[in-house]
Amino acid sequence: MSTPGETAGETVESAREMLPDNSFLIQYPHVSRVVRSLFLTAFVAFGIGAFMGVLQALHRTGIARIVESADYYTFLTLHGVLLAIVFTIFFLAGVFTWANTRSLDRPPVSKRFTWFWVVTMSAGTAMAGIAMLAGLLPSIDISADVLFTFYAPLQAHPIFYIGLAVFVIGTWLAGIDWFRQFLAWRREHPDERIPLQSFMVLTTMIMWFIATLGVAVEVVVFLIPWSLGIMPAPNPLLTRTLFWFFGHPIVYFWLMPAYLLWYTVLPKIAGGRLFSDPLARVVFVLFLLLSTPVGIHHQYLDPGIAEGFKFIAMTNTMFLLLPSLLTAFTVVASIEHGARQRGGTGYFGWLKALPWRDPAFTGMALAGLMFAAGGFSGMVNAGMNINYLVHNTLWVPGHFHLTVGTAVALSFMAGAYWLVPRITGRKLYSRPIGLFQVVLWFVGMVFMSAAMHRGGLAGIPRRTAEPQYPQVAFETVAGSVGSLRLQLAFGGVLLFVSALLFLMNVGLTAMNNKPARGLDSALPPALSGPEQSPTVLDNLKLWALIAVVLVILAYSLPLYSIVQGAGLYPAGQEASPAVIAPLLEVIA
Amino acid sequence: MHVHNYEKLWLGASLLLIVGFISTIVYGAAGAGITMVNDEGGQVNPKELGNTSGFDDPGVTKVGPNEYEVHIVALQFAFQPGTVELPANSTVTFYVTSRDVVHGFEVAGTNANTMVIPGEVSQITVEFDEPGEYGIVCHEYCGAGHHSMAAELIVREPSNFTMQDDTQTPTSGNETTNATATPTGGESA
Amino acid sequence: MTATEAEAEADSAVVGDDVYTDGTLVRDPDIEESLSQDEYDPKGTLALLLVYFLILALMWTYMYFVEFLGNGATVVG
Numbered sequence: 001m002s003t004p005g006e007t008a009g010e011t012v013e014s015a016r017e018m019l020p021d022n023s024f025l026i027q028y029p030h031v032s033r034v035v036r037s038l039f040l041t042a043f044v045a046f047g048i049g050a051f052m053g054v055l056q057a058l059h060r061t062g063i064a065r066i067v068e069s070a071d072y073y074t075f076l077t078l079h080g081v082l083l084a085i086v087f088t089i090f091f092l093a094g095v096f097t098w099a100n101t102r103s104l105d106r107p108p109v110s111k112r113f114t115w116f117w118v119v120t121m122s123a124g125t126a127m128a129g130i131a132m133l134a135g136l137l138p139s140i141d142i143s144a145d146v147l148f149t150f151y152a153p154l155q156a157h158p159i160f161y162i163g164l165a166v167f168v169i170g171t172w173l174a175g176i177d178w179f180r181q182f183l184a185w186r187r188e189h190p191d192e193r194i195p196l197q198s199f200m201v202l203t204t205m206i207m208w209f210i211a212t213l214g215v216a217v218e219v220v221v222f223l224i225p226w227s228l229g230i231m232p233a234p235n236p237l238l239t240r241t242l243f244w245f246f247g248h249p250i251v252y253f254w255l256m257p258a259y260l261l262w263y264t265v266l267p268k269i270a271g272g273r274l275f276s277d278p279l280a281r282v283v284f285v286l287f288l289l290l291s292t293p294v295g296i297h298h299q300y301l302d303p304g305i306a307e308g309f310k311f312i313a314m315t316n317t318m319f320l321l322l323p324s325l326l327t328a329f330t331v332v333a334s335i336e337h338g339a340r341q342r343g344g345t346g347y348f349g350w351l352k353a354l355p356w357r358d359p360a361f362t363g364m365a366l367a368g369l370m371f372a373a374g375g376f377s378g379m380v381n382a383g384m385n386i387n388y389l390v391h392n393t394l395w396v397p398g399h400f401h402l403t404v405g406t407a408v409a410l411s412f413m414a415g416a417y418w419l420v421p422r423i424t425g426r427k428l429y430s431r432p433i434g435l436f437q438v439v440l441w442f443v444g445m446v447f448m449s450a451a452m453h454r455g456g457l458a459g460i461p462r463r464t465a466e467p468q469y470p471q472v473a474f475e476t477v478a479g480s481v482g483s484l485r486l487q488l489a490f491g492g493v494l495l496f497v498s499a500l501l502f503l504m505n506v507g508l509t510a511m512n513n514k515p516a517r518g519l520d521s522a523l524p525p526a527l528s529g530p531e532q533s534p535t536v537l538d539n540l541k542l543w544a545l546i547a548v549v550l551v552i553l554a555y556s557l558p559l560y561s562i563v564q565g566a567g568l569y570p571a572g573q574e575a576s577p578a579v580i581a582p583l584l585e586v587i588a
Numbered sequence: 589m590h591v592h593n594y595e596k597l598w599l600g601a602s603l604l605l606i607v608g609f610i611s612t613i614v615y616g617a618a619g620a621g622i623t624m625v626n627d628e629g630g631q632v633n634p635k636e637l638g639n640t641s642g643f644d645d646p647g648v649t650k651v652g653p654n655e656y657e658v659h660i661v662a663l664q665f666a667f668q669p670g671t672v673e674l675p676a677n678s679t680v681t682f683y684v685t686s687r688d689v690v691h692g693f694e695v696a697g698t699n700a701n702t703m704v705i706p707g708e709v710s711q712i713t714v715e716f717d718e719p720g721e722y723g724i725v726c727h728e729y730c731g732a733g734h735h736s737m738a739a740e741l742i743v744r745e746p747s748n749f750t751m752q753d754d755t756q757t758p759t760s761g762n763e764t765t766n767a768t769a770t771p772t773g774g775e776s777a
Numbered sequence: 778m779t780a781t782e783a784e785a786e787a788d789s790a791v792v793g794d795d796v797y798t799d800g801t802l803v804r805d806p807d808i809e810e811s812l813s814q815d816e817y818d819p820k821g822t823l824a825l826l827l828v829y830f831l832i833l834a835l836m837w838t839y840m841y842f843v844e845f846l847g848n849g850a851t852v853v854g
């Protein structure tokens with residue numbers, strides 16, 4: 001691929017001088033390096049995770065069985081952890097580091113501190129990764145086949161739990177880094193509104209600090225001492241509840257960097273301006289307040305929790321739809337603004353005036369469209385009693401491959417096409433391949449996810465290597481189970497090809513010797529700017545306090561009654577598999 | 589705060605949607621009588637199920653004219669009993685608990701579905717109106733043999749139904765799987 | 778230069794300097810017609826979202842009353 005007006009001798013180095021002074025790479029070469037290294041980890045995890053994904057899609061449909069069924073769950077654990085935790089959160093850290101620096105217009109306070117959290121997160125990931133991979137080698141007595149939703153009595157090797165704890169501490173340090181950066185800015189700008197991207201970073205991190213308390217208590221207080229054999233097995237229902245205290249808000253932790261891209265980058269790419277800065281702030285505040293006091297909606301079908309608590313979680317969850325529905329309006333209106341500035345007309349005709357040839361635009365637009373569909377299946381999941389229909393069936397992975405698997409992952413890929421040139425100074429290797437790749441992801445996901453949703457309605461469970469049981473005949477509403485299997489596997493293969501194309505395109509961009517052009521880092525101002533909103537929106541302490549109060553209200557009674565019921569360490573609970581012989585017995 | 593009129597309209601529509609969803613669910617609970625599994629089942633010691641009334645001899649018990657109780661023990665990787673027979677037009681209360689790890693209990697193709705957590709008893713009452721054969725699957729990952737954990741539920745024409753006598757029904761599930769893990773349930777302890 | 782790029786560069790309605798991620802599409806800033814807050818009503822957005830609203834309402838009704846309540850045995854106690 002060559003572009004006109006480019007001489008052969010033009011190298012990235014000589015071209016750097018040609019980049020505009022306000023391009024991110026020129027202003028913050030060191031931060032760019034941090035972002036590059038975070039993205040590298042994210043993309044490696046994405047590649048391995050996608051490979052596991054296609055193995056699963058082929059295996060559980062019986063189309064190609066490369067691995068043993070008993071090993072399926074090791075692959076599934078790797079898939080869940082690498083994609084839903086490592087890929088998403090490393091990419092988030094990269095985007096947030098970029099966005100906070102760009103919008104505050106100053107680098108993080110200390111380079112060493114920044115590298116310290118990068119290393120901490122990576123070390124934690126490596127430990128958990130070793131534990132999971134060792135599960136494939138029977139000769140090593142280490143395994144972590146507990147899936148990315150880990151609760152007692154299924155047990156992983158302690159190094160898995162310790163690795164996760166180290167990883168989470170790394171994310172906390174990252175949050176502290178971004179807050180320090182903000183406070184340094186605040187000292188110089190005491191009366192200004194918080195720049196929007198930074199506002200998004202900070203509210204998301206407050207939510208994360210609150211949310212991770214649940215998993216921190218689960219892992220540090222219960223799972224690590226138990227897996228080391230120091231303490232007895234904890235109350236399984238308690239560990240589930242602590243996990244889901246964190247397990248729902250993590251969903252918004254995945255989503256917020258995608259929202260950040262949709263609110264701030266997408267309008268620019270579409271040639272428009274953000275429709276409403278005030279509502280963007282309201283949306284992030286609502287997520288901070290409502291993300292955590294809803295986790296019990298993952299336990300609608302758990303015994304030992306009174307129906308009233310489930311009902312409260314359900315109403316909170318339904319109101320949590322509000323910020324996403326508002327986002328739909330603001331983001332689409334910002335894109336429409338671009339289309340109209342570019343001559344688009346009519347009620348629907350403006351859609352033609354959008355830059356559909358741009359993979360960054362098309363990727364994010366298709367991600368948003370899938371999110372609209374995923375939003376619907378999420379509404380069904382959230383609907384308490386209708387959860388009987390879909391709980392733990394294939395419907396559920398069908399749902400979240402639309403949300404985290406596409407709304408988030410595809411936005412990240414599209415965002416990478418836009419960001420990677422900005423943090424490397426190198427020209428995107430191929431725009432047409434990028435465009436093809438994002439469309440392919442969309443098509444693949446239509447197949448895989450639709451088949452999963454329908455399979456779920458037929459009662460096919462999720463997380464199983466052999467969804468054929470001698471005792472069970474699954475009946476679909478329309479079409480045969482066999483054709484659903486084919487569609488699922490076909491979609492999975494398309495997705496895998498798309499993932500490979502993405503990694504290749506980004507990898508070749510990172511090595512591209514052609515310089516990127518036009519990397520102005522400014523984002524257009526919002527149509528309705530922050531001055532049109534009350535300053536109380538920027539009062540982060542107030543929102544943090546209300547969020548904590550809501551969490552206490554939502555969780556204290558359920559936790560109290562769970563502990564009242566079976567206690568912290570109920571009699572008769574036993575680890576499976578018992579990885580380490582209980583220390584106390586060894587001593588005795 | 590400045591909000592465009594169209595966006596106010598959308599805000600109203602969104603709230604309407606949310607209230608609509610909540611109302612449907614309330615209708616399902618109050619009108620259609622759907623109850624969530626809750627804390628009524630109480631707690632048990634998973635290692636003492638053999639001495640716990642009901643779970644010491646899992647299976648079907650008749651408790652009223654058209655009322656039955658079914659006690660089911662879930663374990664790696666089977667349900668006890670492996671076959672449940674019931675008459676149609678009956679009201680059945682399932683008491684399900686686990687001897688080892690967390691399992692799931694789903695009567696495929698129906699809304700009878702619950703988590704099974706060691707130490708807790710899942711109590712769900714279901715009405716079976718029509719005869720039919722159903723599969724029961726474990727839908728919560730429970731270890732390397734999870735995919736072989738299933739059982740049968742046969743709802744018979746009332747005229748064809750006779751209570752099984754009280755002998756222990758054999759364990760279900762494909763005990764000979766390619767799974768490598770062995771049960772770590774009660775006996776091995 | 779590929780055909781799509783040639784077409785794209787002939788596209789006169791584009792605005793901004795670095796609209797395509799790889800910078801291949803250079804837009805002419807003169808063509809930008811700037812729409813201010815007062816001049817712009819997102820009627821297309823409203824139309825799209827009202828369609829979405831209808832789809833949600835219909836699909837919800839279908840899922841709840843047909844798929845769910847029509848799905849045989851249900852937990853009633």
Ligand code: HEM
Nearest residue numbers: 050053054057080083084147405409462463464492495496
């Ligand atoms: C190549 C693309 C992908 C393919 C083919 C794929 C395929 C699958 C399949 C078939 C399952 C279901 C396994 C089962 O329940 O038995 C699954 C589960 C899952 N996938 Fe993906 N997936 C892909 C990409 C992604 C992405 C991008 C994400 C998130 C960022 C993701 C997150 C998950 C999660 C969290 C699970 C659940 C794991 C669990 O049940 O513990 N997947 N995937």
Ligand SMILES: [Cu+2]
Nearest residue numbers: 247248251298
């Ligand atoms: Cu959730």
Ligand SMILES: [Cu+2]
Nearest residue numbers: 726728730734
């Ligand atoms: Cu299972």
